[in-house]
Amino acid sequence: MAEYFVQSGWPVWLAYPLVALIHCALLLQVVAVGALLFIWMERKISGRIQDRLGPTRVGGKFGWLQTLADGLKLITKEDTMPGDADGMLFRLAPYLSLVASLSAYMALPFALGWSAIHLNVAAFFILAVLGMEVFGVILAGYASGSKWSLFGGMREAAQVVSYEVPLGLCVAVPVFVTGTMDLHTIAEMQAGLFTNWLIFHDPFTFITFWVFFTCAMASVNRAPFDLAEAESELVAGFHTEYSGLRWSLFFMAEYGSMFVVSALAVLLFFGGWNGPIPVMHLLGIAYEPGEAFRLTGYIANLLGMTNFIIKCVIGVTVMMWVRWTLPRLRIDQVMTMCLKYCIPIVSFTFIAAMLWTQAGWVTGLDVGAAVSQFAGDRLPARPLATVREGWLVEAAALEAMESTDPEETDEQGEPDPEETEVSHNDVPAVLDERHAAET
């Protein structure tokens, strides 16, 4: 977008900050409005689970403006701070939390090509930034000058820091299977039938997903892992002493991260914006990676984004469902679960999924390819190697120009079912060649 501004005569120093601001404003809206909706949804869902109605009045029929009304109330509330608190850190903590959760959205693709920043290492970036959220919580716990908050902060530190390990390992499984950390590429590789989704790639990715979901809930402090707030034990944990807007910032961060981890699960395991049946591909209107603007493609992308958001919301709903059903674990049990169960399981599935992929045994992709073949090659059951990260595509294209070897140029062409097996192993080959070229 910045290039567009520059081309239309804007000075560079203005164009880039302006574009950054637009992105920020958009994402802030996504987070804030998302949190509003999620809080409303949580109240409705918990109401349904508990045989109540939930909010019914504000905003007409379903009380859908209830959260906004509460938000307004929170803004008008007095901002209190305990006398013993460390003022600066106390004020800083909620922002840190929110900023961490917010920055994760920066790298989150909502549809093909639709992300604020297209990062090659988006999966890594999101994990790293989400891990930052814990600082806000620890700081809040420490700076509040309250013993309950301190307990909450310490619990959070212990819990989230240990859960980062299995969570990272879980993310590494699809990253290894696809060979990229670019979330765009990972999602686009799962286009086609739902069998292409990485959760159905092999039995081990299937297990990995469930571990990922558990760890994700733990790392965003959702029940049964909400030990940092644990209202029946620690009053309200780390945010005991917060009121008004600062308190609601923590809430926004929590719901923001819930959406992010859910989105991560969808991107890594559930095909991202690709639906179970690739209707847009069948109609032939979906964007191909790197394609220029086209109205039908835009509509397809819009529908893809809707699809993606629906999947994320389902993930969030499951988290809410779990929260309103299960009792809370104890801190030692939470740690046991992480260190004794999650890490060994995911270490095993990590190795097993890698071996499975390398051995070239039947994967979900093969099933998809078979179905595609049966349906007359109309389904975009892309072999993994045909979807490349941007720089790889360029590199491959460069090399294709340099060498006129027909096999190399073929790689960018139409997916050929016969070549599926071969192109699997071409991924490292292209990389190797590039390394060789660099050296």
Add this chain to the structure above:
Amino acid sequence: MATQVNDPRVVEFDVRTDEMLVNMGPQHPSTHGVLRLVLRTDGEIVSEVVPHIGYLHRCAEKIGENLTPRQWIPYTDRMDYLAGMNMNLGWALTVEKLLNHTVTEKARHLRVIIGEMGRIASHLVGMGAYGLDLGTFSPFLYAFREREKILDLFEEACGARLTYSYITVGGLTADVPAGWLEKCEAFLEQLEPIIQEYHTLLTTNAIFIKRTAGIGVLSPEMAIDYGCTGPVLRGSGVDQDLRRDGEEIYTEMYDGYAFEVIVEKEGHYPKDHDYPPVPEEAVLGDCWHRFYVRMLEVVQAIDLVRQAMDRYRSSAGDIGEPVKLTQKLPAGEAYLETESPRGQMGFYIVSDGSSIPWRARARSSCFCNLSVIHEICRGCLIADVPAVVGSLDIVMGEIDR
């Protein structure tokens, strides 16, 4: 015993840690009212619990010395406000014991119906609030959904939903209205299958078992030593239920009723084939057993209400008239304990011959049940403290009176 720095047992670590004193309460979500627990903690581990009570002290005993026994009835149901009916019953029976007054047969059976319904209502709160203590919110509302129906029934019978003053000295203030028994029967029909739902959500839930089994183990010896009663005592495997073992004036209410005391014998509860099995991790006397005893008592109470309704229907006569508001009391004293939902609720009345008691004393079951907390919470984690307090099922109104 303080350890000295040069004590060879003291190991110097790199990080020096301090013990921390934490005030749990009086305003804390899971202390069931205004209980204050001072915890001495080493990190998450609680090394000492000192309970402080008295925040809800309303001088009930002093007031009792200035009112006639019937006038004191409303003060009794404000003690254990979750089982007001059983409190009324306890005091009414004590005064009747002093007066040597017997109520009519019909009133006796109606008292059983009301008392056991009160027990169900109270245990539903105990169960739901326990879920809340462990961090699950939904069972609480499921429990209240059913409790509301009992309160509706009570409201229909006596006009009040929380502080009933229904059972009174010499009988009950009024008979139940026509059609009440049918509604009660319909409610019990509907409650019975729902109990299974509670078992699914709590009793057999893996996390619930992890949080409660083997936590806060109260040995039978200690329970007896501290005078713990009710589900707390029975959860420790002591076979004692005043409905069977109590004084005659109380046990005659349950004459001829078929019921078994809910207590574990050789690893089994009575008729336990209908209910979830005792998990392997559970130790007799832990939070899980205390909770389970309450759950089974709800089933037992349903059965007792049904029996009582049959007897009530078939008994002739009416419920009789309560004694005069200013009935003269014979000089003397009487002490009686009844099996209220939380344990043995004792009342002691001393009279000098006038219509106002010289001394009215309430022996609270929760008071004794709570006094054991510093023993069973020693060395547990902070998260276990609410679990233990919840499993004792205390009501501060009764402890502080």
Add this chain to the structure above:
Amino acid sequence: MSGQDFVERLKKRFGEGIQGVNLEAIDPWIEVAPDSLVEVSRYLRDEADLRFNMLNCISAVDYFEPDPKKAAKVKWEPHLEVVYHLWSLPNKSSLVLKVMLPRWKDGQEGELPEVPSVASVWSGADWHEREVYDLSGVQFTGHPFLWRILCPEDWEGHPLRKDYEMPLEYHGIRGK
């Protein structure tokens, strides 16, 4: 064992320790001398056929000088009674012990009468004795932590004494 036999047995064992008995009352009771209270309690708890292993309640009753109009009808001398309600779990039977005390130690107003604590016999007595001390003003000697339990720690007086006057003011809160 009938009531009379039981009393005989106790009297034989403790002699002067058993000071009186009333078997006609609704709840028959035995009066125990303060000095031998702990001994009697331990005996009642440990004896194989008695096993009064549960202490249900400790209450204090203040038999105050009645006002002159009623004095003719009242049969008691001013005194304080501490009543112990015991329960035997194995036998499912109850027993009432009483200890008669002067209202004030040595007749001096403000000096609390003393009774040995039975907290060493029944742990449950700990809180009950604290409550009796707090509300009725009885000093339990040998109690591990005799502290007010229901009233605030700086409360003055013992509210269940019949001559107790409600304070006019407590920390700025009006009492009357």
